[in-house]
Amino acid sequence: MDKQIHQIYHVARCGSTLMTSLLSTVYQAYSEPSWSASFLLGIDPYKNMESFYGSVVKFPSLTSCFETNFPGNKVFLYRPLAQHLCKIKSVDPLWIENRLRKTDYILKKYNHPAINWIPKDKLDRVTYVWLCSVFRMLDSSNVLWITTNSFLEDKKETLKLVCNHFNIPEVTDFSLCDVNVKKSGLNGKDIPVIDTFYQSKDIEYTFPSYGLIETKMALYDPDIQRRVEEIENLFPQLKDYLY
Amino acid sequence: MNIQLLDNPFPHVLIENFYNEKELSLIQEEIKFLSYPNKLYKPGVHHAGTEGLTESRALHLEKAYTIPELSNILQVTKKTLDIPFISTIVNKWPQLLRIKYVDMIITKVRYYHNNEGYEPHTDIKHEFLTFSYFHTIPKKFSGGELYFPEYNYQIECSHNTFILFPGYVQHGVKKVLIEDSAYWNGDGRYCISQFMAVKNSDKYG
Numbered sequence: 001m002d003k004q005i006h007q008i009y010h011v012a013r014c015g016s017t018l019m020t021s022l023l024s025t026v027y028q029a030y031s032e033p034s035w036s037a038s039f040l041l042g043i044d045p046y047k048n049m050e051s052f053y054g055s056v057v058k059f060p061s062l063t064s065c066f067e068t069n070f071p072g073n074k075v076f077l078y079r080p081l082a083q084h085l086c087k088i089k090s091v092d093p094l095w096i097e098n099r100l101r102k103t104d105y106i107l108k109k110y111n112h113p114a115i116n117w118i119p120k121d122k123l124d125r126v127t128y129v130w131l132c133s134v135f136r137m138l139d140s141s142n143v144l145w146i147t148t149n150s151f152l153e154d155k156k157e158t159l160k161l162v163c164n165h166f167n168i169p170e171v172t173d174f175s176l177c178d179v180n181v182k183k184s185g186l187n188g189k190d191i192p193v194i195d196t197f198y199q200s201k202d203i204e205y206t207f208p209s210y211g212l213i214e215t216k217m218a219l220y221d222p223d224i225q226r227r228v229e230e231i232e233n234l235f236p237q238l239k240d241y242l243y
Numbered sequence: 244m245n246i247q248l249l250d251n252p253f254p255h256v257l258i259e260n261f262y263n264e265k266e267l268s269l270i271q272e273e274i275k276f277l278s279y280p281n282k283l284y285k286p287g288v289h290h291a292g293t294e295g296l297t298e299s300r301a302l303h304l305e306k307a308y309t310i311p312e313l314s315n316i317l318q319v320t321k322k323t324l325d326i327p328f329i330s331t332i333v334n335k336w337p338q339l340l341r342i343k344y345v346d347m348i349i350t351k352v353r354y355y356h357n358n359e360g361y362e363p364h365t366d367i368k369h370e371f372l373t374f375s376y377f378h379t380i381p382k383k384f385s386g387g388e389l390y391f392p393e394y395n396y397q398i399e400c401s402h403n404t405f406i407l408f409p410g411y412v413q414h415g416v417k418k419v420l421i422e423d424s425a426y427w428n429g430d431g432r433y434c435i436s437q438f439m440a441v442k443n444s445d446k447y448g
Contacts, residue, residue, distance in 0.1 A: 086330070086331060208269075209266060217328065221330075221335060
């Protein structure tokens with residue numbers, strides 16, 4: 001068996017479940033299986049990975065904050081910081097609270113050495129996680145970087161790149177493109193994503209450009225503009241990833 | 244997409260190229276279907292508009308489709324309440340907070356042919372209004388601008404332009420002028436209107 005995992009890392013709420021779902025039409029793909037959260041639970045992540053060799057695995061977003069050495073090629077799906085903050089400011093506050101608890105753990109035990117900055121409030125902590133993910137991915141190798149907008153604007157072309165990077169068959173079935181995958185309960189299951197789809201009774205469709213966020217729109221929020229400018233001043237090397 | 248959140252002369256959002264290619268195609272398919280005779284109604288019939296203010300014909304989509312998923316337009320226009328978009332509006336203009344709680348939308352497709360406009364009026368029953376404009380390329384009519392007489396302000400309403408503004412703002416449509424075009428050719432100005440309201444505000448405290 002191929003002792004590799006085709007890995008998808010991401011910054012959360014950025015289209016990674018949709019990408020995994022589309023890949024699942026041609027290949028065995030899992031979306032945040034229980035084992036993949038090992039880092040966050042303090043469990044040896046390499047202990048249970050054998051059964052996932054040869055598959056595509058989308059990891060929980062916070063996993064990208066850790067130094068990972070799983071064998072295989074990686075995709076990093078991300079929104080530039082301005083777009084990311086705009087998206088996160090619009091999601092359910094309970095989801096953010098739950099995420100922030102885990103953020104403290106990363107900050108205390110797994111801070112990336114390039115980040116010499118202490119977040120002051122909730123949105124700063126969201127920014128911190130984004131920074132951590134970007135720095136870890138910059139450290140990593142065999143990573144295909146994809147922005148959410150480029151994926152959502154041209155899903156076919158992006159999936160072609162991803163399949164080529166993973167050396168798996170090309171996706172040809174794009175009928176899931178406009179499905180609101182977040183409402184289909186795909187994450188956290190230990191069975192392939194496509195099997196969960198087959199078990200779903202109701203599939204909700206959304207509008208085709210769902211998920212696209214323009215940087216210009218995000219920067220109309222003065223709070224976001226201020227924070228992104230602050231990060232640009234602190235980490236000028238990340239300028240290309242911010243807007 | 245070119246988005247502008249403009250403060251003057253009143254808070255409004257103006258977006259050029261609002262819908263992407265696939266969304267436009269879905270909208271245009273349905274507009275073509277609705278442009279056959281007897282699918283759009285004169286003012287005063289089936290909630291199509293106010294008699295005396297306009298001669299343009301329209302269809303109230305929520306009345307026409309009991310299963311909204313059957314309408315491309317009702318699916319695609321969910322985009323106007325996309326949460327990051329609405330959050331940005333509220334973060335810029337906190338006084339428009341109620342847009343986050345919109346729970347009732349009336350959607351109409353309206354067609355303006357030669358010599359048809361809409362007299363100035365307000366839609367005060369609705370807290371927010373959105374209009375999206377569509378026409379054949381190249382454009383075969385003149386006029387049809389959305390105007391705001393109290394502010395001496397108007398927008399051209401070019402193809403795939405979107406505007407959102409508060410319902411208290413008086414607005415009208417200048418008469419469309421087309422030469423040599425049969426009504427059902429659909430060479431005039433199409434508008435998808437959304438009238439948004441907060442029906443049940445009690446639950447928000």
